[in-house]
């Protein structure tokens with residue numbers, strides 16, 4: 730049986746490229762044309778999804794490695810679950826600020 734190492738390396742390289750391209754668009758405030766998957770973020774070693782509450786401006790992050798079972802889901806699918814606890818019960822949806830290597 731052949732090793733799938735070249736394929737895994739290709740997946741890792743593609744994930745890094747996709748996450749970097751998405752991060753640049755988010756950080757520069759450019760229109761978002763796609764969202765990386767949770768699996769791509771983890772594979773690219775950028776597992777921390779950072780966000781801000783538009784209501785109270787509190788910043789937060791979530792470790793996507795805790796969502797490993799949903800590896801094929803895109804990171805934006807987590808937005809409804811990331812409601813700000815300060816602003817409950819009228820918490821607006823958080824705004825995503827990027828994917829990072831570590832917690833901000």
Ligand SMILES: [Zn+2]
Nearest residue numbers: 782785813816
């Ligand atoms: Zn808030």
